[in-house]
Amino acid sequence: MTKASTTQPPSRRRHDREIIALAVPAFGALVAEPLFVIVDSAIIGHLGTPQLAGLGVAAALLTTAVSIFVFLAYATTAAVARRVGAGDLASAIRQGMDGIWLALLIGAVVVAATLPLAPWLVDVFGASDTAAPYAVTYLRISSLGIPAMLVVLAATGVLRGLQDTRTPLYVAIGGFAANGALNALLVYGAGLGIAGSAWGTVIAQVGMAVAYLIVVVRGARRHDASLRPDLAGIRASAQAGAPLLVRTLSLRAVLMIATAVAARLGDTDIAAHQIILSLWSLAAFALDAIAIAGQAIIGRYLGAGDAKGAREACRRMIQWGVASGVVLGLLIVLARPLFIPLFTDDSSVRDTLLPALLVVALSQPVAGVVFVLDGVLMGAGDGRYLAWAMILTLAVFAPVALLIPGLGGGLTALWWAMALMMAVRLLTLWLRMRSGRWIVTGATR
Known part of the structure; x- marks a missing residue:
């Protein structure tokens, strides 16, 4: 240990340890998530230019849809962290479950809107006549994974609020690996083309959501927190x-x-x-x-x-x-x-x-x-x-x-x-x- 570090105030060293412990795994998870699209692009790119162009349009729409609802992570983190600070872990997890239920409701609405509107959305984004069919196919299938991705956002907020950023990193790495393997298997092995890439991504996203829910449910049972949807709590999360x-x-x-x-x-x-x-x-x-x-x-x-x-x-x-x-x-x-x-x-x-x-x-x-x-x-x-x-x-x-x-x-x-x-x-x-x-x-x- 250097002389400079030994003369740091104890509170500063404590804050530094906390920041590093939370920020480093969070950075890894943040970087892992965009790699989904990169892997899809690399695999679909070998199918042809129209398929890759179609993916580009669909991915832009999907990324926008998910990023708009990033508040599910941010608001949940703050609410859960407050209750953790107050020493009420049961209430913290209960608050987190409200955010997860809200994510499922929003996801269902987004899917219900995307399935019929997919051709119009692709046209608005300017897809060419050759790329549009591939974009519509990818968008419709991948939209089925939106509820899972929104659950991932909310559950990530729960774990961050519980001061745990390592689990999101592990889940993100696992999801990235599964996505790559499934894409290769379904696109080339099963010969499903761009539809196989979309299904591979959906399966990986659902797997990530399930992994998060297992962790949250275990925490709820450990602290005797209810898992049932609470309309008042869901409304408060939305507000x-x-x-x-x-x-x-x-x-x-x-x-x-x-x-x-x-x-x-x-x-x-x-x-x-x-x-x-x-x-x-x-x-x-x-x-x-x-x-x-x-x-x-x-x-x-x-x-x-x-x-x-x-x-x-x-x-x-x-x-x-x-x-x-x-x-x-x-x-x-x-x-x-x-x-x-x-x-x-x-x-x-x-x-x-x-x-x-x-x-x-x-x-x-x-x-x-x-x-x-x-x-x-x-x-x-x-x-x-x-x-x-x-x-x-x-x-x-x-x-x-x-x-x-x-x-x-x-x-x-x-x-x-x-x-x-x-x-x-x-x-x-x-x-x-x-x-x-x-x-x-x-x-x-």
Whole structure:
């Protein structure tokens, strides 16, 4: 042990251990989940270009549908963590079951809407005549796995609230491995083509949901918590999640506007934008892992009535966010000669990409603090403020971004607008953190 580490305050070392213990497995689970689509793409890509194009359209629709309901994880984490802090594990698991039942209800509605609307949705997303049949087939079959994926989100929230991020990592790894094996078996072995890939993914998703439910049910039996649906509890979960749904939709709108503006700038710009957005999303996984730790830790402290501990943990996580952002920014700059050739050989795309990529690198420390504070306020159950803050951010970003093509700006200008978006988020979240109004102690907010 170094001299610097021995002189750290005990509370700081404790917070560091908690953050690392929760954030590292959370990062692994976050990275494992997108690999589902990558595996599907690799396997279907050998069937032909129309099949791969169809997967691209269907996967975009499915990813959007699931990401919209990520509040099932966030709201459940906060609610369960508060009850854990209060020492009421039975109530914590009961709260988690309400979130799981809500996930099943939402999933059923989404499936009922997707099955008949699949051809229309595929057409809206601009699938070609050759790709559309494959997209419809994949979308209809894969939509059957949406209830399972939403259960996975809610159950992940339960375990995070219980301060367990290792189990979600193991389940994600198992699901990824099963998905790859099933896809290869059904697509090539059984000769089912793109339908086999969809069925393989659905089976893997159901398996993941079952694994989570086994863990949660065991916990419920251990602490004598009811597993039956409770309408009042389900309604409360929906009310707690509604503001986070608004926040997520506003954030999705920002990303959609950015992509639409990049498309108006030309093929070179949209190609470069997609590369940068992929890297930006990868960096976001790392920062989001700290935010997830923040949700669980802050909720537990507030549930235990420890306002001082919550403030100290918040300050330490902000330091982690800044440090992580600096490291990610440096990695983006230093590793660019290695990863850019993996995406494109087009010199014009590279020339367009580089200055915008430097903007992304410079904004990573800001992003680090934004993600952390987002997680802190989610853990505190401050969803209503997060919703209004994100609506304000969208209102600032949208006109600035939409003016860029008309004013002759390029991709770098667009990513400066994205940096402005993050700065506005930082301001709104920092003001809330400084106000202390998010600190509401007790088992419920």
